[in-house]
C-alpha cells in the first residue's frame with residue numbers, strides 16, 4: 001500500500017531537498033509522462049522513502065544516483081511513484097454506455113464465430129477490467145462463459161508491475177468488492193479465505209501486460225472498445241493529445257473510447273469521434 005500521507009519535512013528519515021524533488025519529477029515525466037509539481041514533494045518522499053531504506057541508503061540524493069545506472073531499481077521507483085487508486089464499478093455509466101451501444105453487436109459477432117477485442121489501458125489492480133466483464137456478461141453465468149469461450153480477449157495493461165500482480169491474482173479483500181452489485185458478485189466472485197476470488201473464467205479472458213502508454217505498443221490488433229480512464233489527469237496537454245491520437249488509431253471505426261470523468265478529448269482528436277455519453281466517445285473516422 002502506498003503511503004498517502006508522508007512525514008513532515010523535519011521528521012524525515014532521509015535527506016530530501018528541492019533539487020532531489022526536481023530530479024525525481026524529471027525522471028517521472030521523461031519515463032511515464034507523470035507530472036509531479038513541487039506541491040507533490042511530500043507524496044514523492046513518502047513513496048520513495050521505503051525504496052531508499054530497502055536499498056540501504058541514507059538520502060534520496062544517493063537513491064537518485066543509484067537509479068541513474070540501475071534500470072530495475074529505476075523501474076521500482078517509477079512503480080512506487082504511480083497513483084493506482086481504483087475501485088470496482090467506478091464511473092459505472094461507461095459500462096452502461098458500452099452495454100447499450102456496442103455490446104449487442106459484439107455479442108452477436110461472438111455468437112457467430114467472430115472476434116472481439118477490448119482494452120483496459122491503465123487498468124491498475126484489475127477492478128476496471130473485471131467490472132467491465134461482469135457488467136457486460138450480467139448474472140447469466142453459463143451464457144457468459146459461452147461468450148467468453150469464443151474469440152474474445154480483453155487486454156489489460158498498466159505501467160506498474162506491482163498492481164498488475166494483484167490484477168492477475170484476482171483476489172480482493174471483502175471491503176474492496178463491496179461496490180460490486182449483489183447479483184454480479186454472487187455470479188462471478190468466489191469466497192477465498194477472508195476475501196473473494198474473481199471467477200477463473202473471467203480471469204482467463206483477460207491478458208494482463210506491463211505497458212507504458214508513452215512507449216511502443218507491441219499490439220497488432222485494433223479494438224472494439226478502449227477504456228483509458230483516470231490516467232491522463234497526470235499528463236500534460238501535448239502528452240494527452242499524442243496518447244489520444246494513438247488510442248484513436250488503435251480503435252476500429254464504430255468503436256467506443258471511454259475516458260475519465262474529469263478528462264477531455266483534444267480538439268483535433270475529438271473530430272474523429274462523436275460523443276455518445278458522459279466522456280464516452282464513438283469513433284467515426
Ligand SMILES: C[S@@+](CC[C@H](N)C(=O)[O-])C[C@H]1O[C@@H](n2cnc3c(N)ncnc32)[C@H](O)[C@@H]1O
Nearest residue numbers: 032082084086122124159160212213229230231
Ligand atoms: C488512478 S489509476 C486508474 C485506474 C483505472 N483506469 C480507473 O479508472 O479506476 C491510474 C493508473 O495509470 C497507470 N499509469 C500511469 N502512467 C502510466 C503510463 N505512462 N502508462 C501506463 N500506465 C500508466 C498507473 O500505474 C495507475 O495504475
